[in-house]
Amino acid sequence: MIRKTLGALGMGLGLMAAPMVASAAVIVLDFEGIGDQAPVGNFYNGGGGTNYGVEFSPATLAIIDADAGGSGNFANEPSPNTIMFFLQANNAILNFAAGFDTGFSFFYSSSTAASVNVYDGLGGTGNLLGTLNLTAQGFNNCGGDPTGDFCNWTPVGVNFAGIAKSIDFGGTANQTGFDDITFGSATPGQTPIPGTIALLGLGLAGLGWSSRKKA
């Protein structure tokens, strides 16, 4: 049986560095601007993207939708056209040395059930602060984009007490994709509400991400 995969197998390289930026507001990583099957590595740690002091383990790669010129087998990603996935099981970790609080969230598309854990130590160590449980929903109600087997993206998040410093992404290599990884909120993809529509904020709060879902 041939399994559907998110992308061709490959090897990524990453660098280690000490994150320096403290967290305060909600931070969203959309992975746009990273190359197809290029390591996320230190992109958000002074390596080209906004320097949030977030470092990803070497097996963690970005991948661009095949419909946008890359090699990714997905559709309807919440922030086109790039997502994050990984090619080595049990080796997908991000470190946020400055720490963050309140919540953690993202959108995912997966062919397998998985658990993602939030820790208060670096490298998936220390106390377990929270767990996000993923289901095998990636192929549900597929269509559009116009192509891509991993078509269904679901928001998932957790609130926690304490200061989190690392995330251990569970799941099976090449079978789970992530996008809009969000620190400081249990609702993924949140962005600050502009002052001009602040009064409508309560009414629109539920539309922020739901409008991004597949129509």
Ligand SMILES: [Ca+2]
């Ligand atoms: Ca797409």
Ligand SMILES: [Ca+2]
């Ligand atoms: Ca696609």
Ligand SMILES: [Ca+2]
């Ligand atoms: Ca994206």
